[in-house]
Amino acid sequence: MRKHILFTLIFVVGALAIIVPATRQQNVNAQQRAGLTPEVIARRNSVEQELQSIAVVDRKLMVAMRDGKRMAADVYRPKDTSKKYPTVFVRTPYNFNFWDVRNGLPRDLSSELDALKRGYAFVEMNERGHFFSEGNYDILGPPLTDGDDAISWIAKQSWSNGKVGLIGCSSTAEWQLAVAAQGNPALAAIIPQGFGAGVGRVAPYFEQGNWYRGGAVQMLFIAWIYGEQNQVRPMFPTATSQQDLVRVSKSFDLAQQSPPVDWSQALRHLPEMDILKAVDGPRGIFADEMPVDTRGSMIKRSPNDPAWYRGGLWHDNMQINVPGFWFMSWYDVSVGPNLAAYNHVRKTAKGEIANQQYAVIAPTLHCSYKRATENTIVGERSMGDARLNYDELTWAWFDRFLKGESPQLLEKIPRVRYFTMGINKWQASDTWPPKGAQPVTFFLSSGGKANTLNGDGALTNAAPATDSEDKFDYDPMNPVPSYGGNVCCTGNAVQGGAFDQRKMEERPDILVYSSGPLKDGIEVSGPIEVTLYVSSSV
Numbered sequence: 151m152r153k154h155i156l157f158t159l160i161f162v163v164g165a166l167a168i169i170v171p172a173t174r175q176q177n178v179n180a181q182q183r184a185g186l187t188p189e190v191i192a193r194r195n196s197v198e199q200e201l202q203s204i205a206v207v208d209r210k211l212m213v214a215m216r217d218g219k220r221m222a223a224d225v226y227r228p229k230d231t232s233k234k235y236p237t238v239f240v241r242t243p244y245n246f247n248f249w250d251v252r253n254g255l256p257r258d259l260s261s262e263l264d265a266l267k268r269g270y271a272f273v274e275m276n277e278r279g280h281f282f283s284e285g286n287y288d289i290l291g292p293p294l295t296d297g298d299d300a301i302s303w304i305a306k307q308s309w310s311n312g313k314v315g316l317i318g319c320s321s322t323a324e325w326q327l328a329v330a331a332q333g334n335p336a337l338a339a340i341i342p343q344g345f346g347a348g349v350g351r352v353a354p355y356f357e358q359g360n361w362y363r364g365g366a367v368q369m370l371f372i373a374w375i376y377g378e379q380n381q382v383r384p385m386f387p388t389a390t391s392q393q394d395l396v397r398v399s400k401s402f403d404l405a406q407q408s409p410p411v412d413w414s415q416a417l418r419h420l421p422e423m424d425i426l427k428a429v430d431g432p433r434g435i436f437a438d439e440m441p442v443d444t445r446g447s448m449i450k451r452s453p454n455d456p457a458w459y460r461g462g463l464w465h466d467n468m469q470i471n472v473p474g475f476w477f478m479s480w481y482d483v484s485v486g487p488n489l490a491a492y493n494h495v496r497k498t499a500k501g502e503i504a505n506q507q508y509a510v511i512a513p514t515l516h517c518s519y520k521r522a523t524e525n526t527i528v529g530e531r532s533m534g535d536a537r538l539n540y541d542e543l544t545w546a547w548f549d550r551f552l553k554g555e556s557p558q559l560l561e562k563i564p565r566v567r568y569f570t571m572g573i574n575k576w577q578a579s580d581t582w583p584p585k586g587a588q589p590v591t592f593f594l595s596s597g598g599k600a601n602t603l604n605g606d607g608a609l610t611n612a613a614p615a616t617d618s619e620d621k622f623d624y625d626p627m628n629p630v631p632s633y634g635g636n637v638c639c640t641g642n643a644v645q646g647g648a649f650d651q652r653k654m655e656e657r658p659d660i661l662v663y664s665s666g667p668l669k670d671g672i673e674v675s676g677p678i679e680v681t682l683y684v685s686s687s688v
Contacts, residue, residue, distance in 0.1 A: 186253055197263050198248075198256040204229060205266050206309075209248055210282060210395035213275065215299045220388075222282035222395075223300075224248060226262045227271035227309050234311040236338070236552035237304050238265050240274040241297060242322040243378060245281060247403035268545055269553070271309060275300055277325070279381065281404045282395065286381055288435055288442040289359070289371075290325045290348060290462025297329030305336035313338040313552045317544065319477070319517040320638075324348025324359070327464035327491065330472045339551035341544055343477035344517045344638075345491075346484020347371075350463030352494050354679070355487040358458045360638075365453055370483060372425050372436065373413045374639040379434025380406050413641035420626060423449045470495045473506035475547045477540075479514045480571065481528055481646050483638040486677065489582055506551075506560065509582065510543070511568040512536060515646045516638040529634045529647020534574030538567075570673060583676035594663045596620055603655035607663035622659040630659060 201207060205226045212220035224246065227235060240246075250257045265272040278296055279287025291297065305312045314336050316326045323342040327349065330340050342348070347360045360368055384404055386395065411429045419428045423437045440446030444461040451457055459465065474495060478488045489511075496507040512519050513526065513533045519540055526536035543563070549555040564578030579585065592609050594600075598618035600607030607620070634649035655662050 186255075191253075191255060194250075194256045194258055197259050201226065201259055201263050201266065205262075208392075210392055210399060212282075212284075212392070212395075213300065213303055215278075215296050217293075217295075219278060219285040220283070221275050221278060221296065221300065223273055223275040225271065225273050226266055228266055228269070231309070235269065235271045235309055236311050236313045236315065236548070237271040237273055238548065238552075239301065239304060239314050239316055240272075240318050240322060241277060241291065241300060241316075241325060242274065242318060243277045243280045243287070243291065244321065245403060245405045246274045246276065247281070247399055247405070249400045249403065251399075251401065251403045251405075264541075268549075270548070271304075273304055280378075282386070282399075284385070286440060286442050287379060288440070288444055288446070288461060289375075289378075289448075290321075290328070292443050292460075292462040294328055294332060294462060297325055298332045298334050301329070301334045301336050311552075312336055315339040315341070315548045315552050317341040317343075317548075319343035319519075320345075321347070325462055327470065328462050328468060330470045330474075331464060331468035333471065337472055339473045339475070339547060341475045341477065341547060343519070344479065344482050344484075344488075345476075346482065346488050348462070348464055349484065349487040349491050350458055350465040352466040352487055352490045355490055356453055357484070357487055358453060359463050360484050360487075361448065362453050367422060367449065368483075369417045369643070370637065370639045371448075372417060372422070373411075373641045373643065375434070375436050376411065376426055376429070376431045377406070377408050379436060380432055381434045381440065382432065411641065413643040414631075417640070417643050418629065464491070466491075466494050469498055469500075471500050471503050473503060473547075473551050474508070475544065476507070476509045477512070477519060478509065479512040479516065479519065480569070481514060481636045481648075482516045483636055485511070485636060489677070493582060507565075508547075508560075508563060509566045509568075510538065510540075511566070511582075512538065513569040513571050513574075527647075529645070529649045531571070531648035532574070533569070533571060536569055536574070536576075538576065568675065570675065572671075573673075587676050592665070596663070600661040600663060601658045602660065603652060603662045603664070605662060607661055609663045609665040620661050622661060624659060630654070630657060 206229055208225040211223045211225060213223050214220050248256060248259065262272045276283040277287065277291030278285040301314050304310055304314050315338055323345040324347045326340050326342045327345065330337060349355070350358050357363060361371060362368065383406065384402065386398070416425060416429050419425045426436055434440060435442065435446035435448055437449050438446055444457040476488070476492045478485050492507065492509050496504055499507065512522065513528060513536050514522055515528060519538070522536040522538070524535045524537065526533040546556050546559050550559045566579045566582045568577055568579065569575070570577050592611060593613045594607065595610050595614035596605065596607040596618060598620060599605045600620040601622055632644045633651060633654050634645060634647050637644045637646040654660060
C-alpha cells in the first residue's frame with residue numbers, strides 16, 4: 151500500500167438543549183424493564199393534571215397532507231384565548247403517544263408542560279408511515295412536502311401567531327434541514343441537534359445521511375432501521391373519530407415489540423443486503439423496492455445514486471435562510487458533516503440570517519447533551535464538568551425569534567461554544583475552526599511493516615526520503631470492529647466514546663503510525679484531512 155499521505159491538523163498554539171429526546175421510546179422501555187418508582191408515577195400523573203389545568207389539549211388530530219395522507223398530531227396550547235401563541239413543533243418517527251400503555255399511566259410530558267408555561271403552543275407529529283400516521287415510511291419522513299404542509303397547517307390555526315420553531319435531536323432533528331430549505335414563511339427558527347443523518351452532500355463530506363463513510367456503508371443504520379421500517383402495521387379505519395382514537399390510544403399505541411437481536415454478531419452476516427432478513431426483520435426500504443419517492447433498496451445504491459436526491463436529505467445546493475442554533479457533540483457519528491453544514495449555511499444564507507447561525511459542540515455521545523454531569527465520563531475518559539444550561543439557551547433562542555423578545559441575545563452568547571477535551575473546559579470563538587488556527591502537516595512513514603503497534607509505522611513532520619508499501623490481509627469473515635469512537639445506534643455492537651485502542655492495534659490487519667511524545671501541549675481544534683493512496687488485489 152503506497153503511503154503518500156497528507157495528514158492535516160488545524161490547531162491553536164497554546165494550552166491545549168431543551169432536548170426533546172430522539173430516544174424517548176428506548177428510555178421508556180428501559181423504565182418498563184426496571185419498574186417505575188412511586189415517585190416517577192406520582193410525577194407523571196401530576197404533570198398530566200397540570201397540563202389539563204392550563205392547556206387546551208387536542209390529541210390524535212389527523213392532519214391531512216396535500217396528497218390526502220393524514221399525519222397524527224397532539225396539540226397543547228394555553229387556555230387563555232385573548233392572544234395568539236408561537237409554536238414549538240416536534241416531528242418524529244418515534245412514539246410520542248401520551249399514554250404509557252404498558253404501565254397504564256401518562257408518559258413523561260414535562261417538555262410539553264414546560265413549553266406551555268413559557269407561553270408557547272407545543273405540537274408533536276409522527277412522520278408518515280409511523281404509529282397512527284398514514285402512508286409508507288421512508289427515512290426523514292419524505293416527501294418533503296409533509297414537513298412544509300405541517301408548518302403551514304400550524305401557522306393557519308386560530309391560536310397561532312404565525313411563527314413556528316423546530317427542535318429535536320437525531321431523527322427528530324435531521325428532517326429539519328431539507329424542510330427549512332423549502333422556505334416556508336412561517337418557519338422562524340430551527341434548533342437541530344445531532345442532525346448528521348439529515349446531511350446528504352456537503353463539501354468535503356459525501357455520506358448521504360451517514361449511510362456511507364469513505365464510500366463504504368456504515369453499519370449503524372442497519373441496526374436502527376430494524377425497528378423503524380415497519381411498513382406492515384396495525385391501522386385504524388379512516389372514519390375512526392378523534393374521540394375514539396384518543397380512547398384506544400390508551401390500549402394500543404401501535405408500538406412494535408421486535409424480538410431482541412445480538413447486533414454484535416448479526417452485523418457480521420454476509421452479504422450485507424441480507425442482514426435484516428437473517429434476523430427475520432421486516433421488509434422495507436433497506437433492501438426492498440417500496441412505494442416511496444426514493445423507491446427504497448438503500449443497500450443497493452451507490453453513493454451518487456439519484457435516489458438520494460429524491461428523499462428527505464439536505465444537500466449543499468439547498469439554501470437555508472432560517473436562524474439556526476446548531477448542537478453537535480464530539481463523540482456523535484457525524485460531527486464532521488454537522489460542522490461543515492453549519493459553516494456552509496453561515497456562508498450562504500442571505501443577509502442578516504447568515505449572522506444568525508450559532509453552534510454548540512459538546513464532548514458527549516449522540517444526543518447526550520443533558521446527561522453531562524460534574525464528572526462526565528465518555529467511554530473511559532473523564533471530561534470533567536461538561537454541563538451547560540441547554541434549556542436557558544434554547545428557550546432564549548425561541549424567545550428571540552418566535553416572540554421578538556431578548557433582543558440582545560445574539561450579542562450575549564458566543565457564535566461557537568465548544569468544549570476542549572484534555573483541558574476539559576468550554577471555550578468560545580466567532581468562527582469554526584477558531585481564529586488563529588494554523589494547519590500542520592504530518593506524513594506517514596515506515597519501512598514497509600507498519601502492522602500492529604509493534605511495527606515500524608511513524609508519524610513525522612517531514613516527508614520520508616523513501617516510500618515503502620505497507621500491506622495487510624483483509625478477511626471479511628473476521629472484520630475489524632469499531633472500538634469506541636464517534637458512533638451511534640448500533641445496539642450492543644459498539645459502545646461509543648474514548649477507549650484505549652492498544653488491544654485493537656495488536657491486530658495484524660491494522661496499520662499503526664505513531665509520533666514521538668509531544669514536548670509541549672497544543673490545542674487541536676479543527677478538521678482532520680487525509681490524503682491516502684490505496685490499491686487492492688481484488
